[in-house]
Amino acid sequence: MPRTDGRANDELRPIEFVRNFLKHPEGSVLISTGETKIICTASVEETVPGWLNGKNKGWVTAEYGMLPRSTDDRMNRYKVSGRTQEIQRLIGRSLRTAVDMNRMGENTIRIDCDVIQADGGTRTAAITGAYIALCDALDYMVDMDLIPERPMLGNVAAVSVGLVSKEPLLDLCYIEDTTADVDMNIVMRDDKFVEVQGTAEGATFGRTALNEMLNLAMKGITNIIEAQNKTLSMK
Numbered sequence: 001m002p003r004t005d006g007r008a009n010d011e012l013r014p015i016e017f018v019r020n021f022l023k024h025p026e027g028s029v030l031i032s033t034g035e036t037k038i039i040c041t042a043s044v045e046e047t048v049p050g051w052l053n054g055k056n057k058g059w060v061t062a063e064y065g066m067l068p069r070s071t072d073d074r075m076n077r078y079k080v081s082g083r084t085q086e087i088q089r090l091i092g093r094s095l096r097t098a099v100d101m102n103r104m105g106e107n108t109i110r111i112d113c114d115v116i117q118a119d120g121g122t123r124t125a126a127i128t129g130a131y132i133a134l135c136d137a138l139d140y141m142v143d144m145d146l147i148p149e150r151p152m153l154g155n156v157a158a159v160s161v162g163l164v165s166k167e168p169l170l171d172l173c174y175i176e177d178t179t180a181d182v183d184m185n186i187v188m189r190d191d192k193f194v195e196v197q198g199t200a201e202g203a204t205f206g207r208t209a210l211n212e213m214l215n216l217a218m219k220g221i222t223n224i225i226e227a228q229n230k231t232l233s234m235k
Contacts, residue, residue, distance in 0.1 A: 027136030031129030035119035042137035058104025062091035103151035124158035186217035
C-alpha cells in the first residue's frame with residue numbers, strides 16, 4: 001500500500017534540528033519531523049524539589065503543550081488534558097534515563113516542549129528534540145562550573161510505529177495514525193528500550209507483528225540517534 005507521502009514502509013520522515021533556536025534558554029532546539037514541528041527548551045534551575053534537598057542529586061522534569069493552531073481546529077491555550085499530563089510524564093521519564101542524577105549536583109533541568117505544528121508523532125519528536133536541548137543545558141552547566149562534566153548515560157530518542165491495513169509502518173504521520181489498527185510509541189536509550197506504548201486501535205495483533213514493529217522502531221531510532229549526534233557535533 002503506497003504511503004500518503006510516498007515513503008517506504010521502513011523510512012523516517014525528514015528530520016531536522018535547529019539548535020539555539022531561542023535566545024534565552026540554556027538549551028533550545030526546533031525539531032521538525034516531516035510536518036510536525038516542536039520547540040524544545042531546557043532551563044537550568046540551581047535548586048531541586050523539596051524531597052531531594054540534601055541528597056546531592058539533580059532532577060529532570062518536563063512540560064508539554066500544543067499551541068492553539070498547531071492543529072486544524074484551535075485548541076484552548078490553557079487546557080491541560082489527561083493526554084497532556086501523560087505525555088509530560090513520558091517525556092520526563094524518558095529524559096531522566098539519559099542522565100546520571102548523582103552527577104548533576106542539586107540542580108534541576110526543566111524541559112518545555114511546545115508543539116507549533118502537529119502532523120502525528122508529537123510525543124516522540126518532543127523526546128527526540130528535547131534530548132538535544134538537554135545536552136546543551138548540561139554543557140552550559142559545565143561552562144558555569146555548576147558540574148565538572150556532562151553526566152550523560154546515552155542518547156534517548158523515540159519514534160512511532162504501527163499497523164495500517166496490516167502493514168507495519170515506521171514514523172506515522174497524522175493520517176496514518178488515525179487509520180492505524182495498531183499504534184505504538186517506542187523510546188530507547190541507545191540500543192535498549194526505555195518505554196514501549198502499544199494499543200490495538202482496530203484489531204488485535206500477534207507476536208510476529210509486534211516483533212516487526214519493534215524491529216522497525218529500532219532501525220528508525222538508530223538513524224535518529226545518528227542525526228542527534230551529527231547535530232551535537234556541530235558548534
